[in-house]
Amino acid sequence: MIEMRSLRSSAAVASLAALFAAGAWAQTPPPAAAAPAAPEPSWTLSGNVGLYSQYVFRGISQTNEKPALQGGFDAAHKSGFYVGTWASNVSFYSDFNPDVSNSLEWDFYGGYKWSLPQDFVLDLGGLYYWYPGTYPSGYVKPDTFELYAALNWKMLQVKYSYSADNKTFGFSDSRGSYYIEGNLNYDIVDKVNDYFGKVTLIGHVGYQSFKNSGAYSYTDWKGGVSTDFMGYTLGFVVTGTDADGALYTNRFGKDTSGTQYVVWVQKTF
Numbered sequence: 001m002i003e004m005r006s007l008r009s010s011a012a013v014a015s016l017a018a019l020f021a022a023g024a025w026a027q028t029p030p031p032a033a034a035a036p037a038a039p040e041p042s043w044t045l046s047g048n049v050g051l052y053s054q055y056v057f058r059g060i061s062q063t064n065e066k067p068a069l070q071g072g073f074d075a076a077h078k079s080g081f082y083v084g085t086w087a088s089n090v091s092f093y094s095d096f097n098p099d100v101s102n103s104l105e106w107d108f109y110g111g112y113k114w115s116l117p118q119d120f121v122l123d124l125g126g127l128y129y130w131y132p133g134t135y136p137s138g139y140v141k142p143d144t145f146e147l148y149a150a151l152n153w154k155m156l157q158v159k160y161s162y163s164a165d166n167k168t169f170g171f172s173d174s175r176g177s178y179y180i181e182g183n184l185n186y187d188i189v190d191k192v193n194d195y196f197g198k199v200t201l202i203g204h205v206g207y208q209s210f211k212n213s214g215a216y217s218y219t220d221w222k223g224g225v226s227t228d229f230m231g232y233t234l235g236f237v238v239t240g241t242d243a244d245g246a247l248y249t250n251r252f253g254k255d256t257s258g259t260q261y262v263v264w265v266q267k268t269f
Contacts, residue, residue: 048268
């Protein structure tokens with residue numbers, strides 16, 4: 001009898017333990033469901049501002065080898081559509097023509113990017129270069145509108161820009177002028193140390209053709225490097241052209257198409 005009671009007592013204890021365990025399990029709330037991922041924003045806004053030792057555009061110094069302050073804003077939609085604006089101080093026109101008063105280049109652009117197979121991206125758009133200032137009678141205002149098409153693949157880009165304007169950068173009767181270029185931006189390392197981030201190799205070659213002003217046409221090139229430093233981008237490039245230096249020598253005696261050196265610091269936000 002003692003053994004039977006012990007067995008019954010043990011069974012009762014086990015049953016009670018099972019009931020308590022079941023009750024505890026029933027009272028334990030189920031794990032919270034993971035929070036849904038935040039939806040991708042429809043628009044992305046960004047900006048940049050930089051200080052450059054000079055402004056060089058397609059191999060030609062635009063500031064008579066003097067410093068330039070540059071910056072812009074961009075808005076991109078997740079569909080691929082984008083618009084933006086960018087500005088820099090300039091002096092190239094007044095450096096050649098003392099009667100002209102112009103100190104600003106202000107650009108406006110927009111386009112659409114398509115993602116293609118194998119990491120290719122097609123970019124089609126238009127860009128308007130505006131040069132506000134005073135232009136006496138007889139001078140061609142250099143405001144220019146270009147249509148462009150670019151094909152990007154990882155670190156490489158090929159781009160064609162077509163001038164739809166008849167006063168391309170100050171050249172009259174120049175609709176149909178074009179610029180074709182190849183660009184390389186190759187990240188050598190992703191991070192150097194706690195201060196320096198990725199290091200990018202920069203390469204470029206292009207050809208500028210001016211319709212009805214062929215003597216001013218030329219090939220340009222650029223090579224250099226940039227790096228991230230504590231939230232800023234630091235860079236250095238060397239540029240050059242095969243242009244006729246006599247045609248690009250301004251009234252101060254500087255050949256603006258010759259070999260140029262540019263260093264800069266830029267902040268993106």
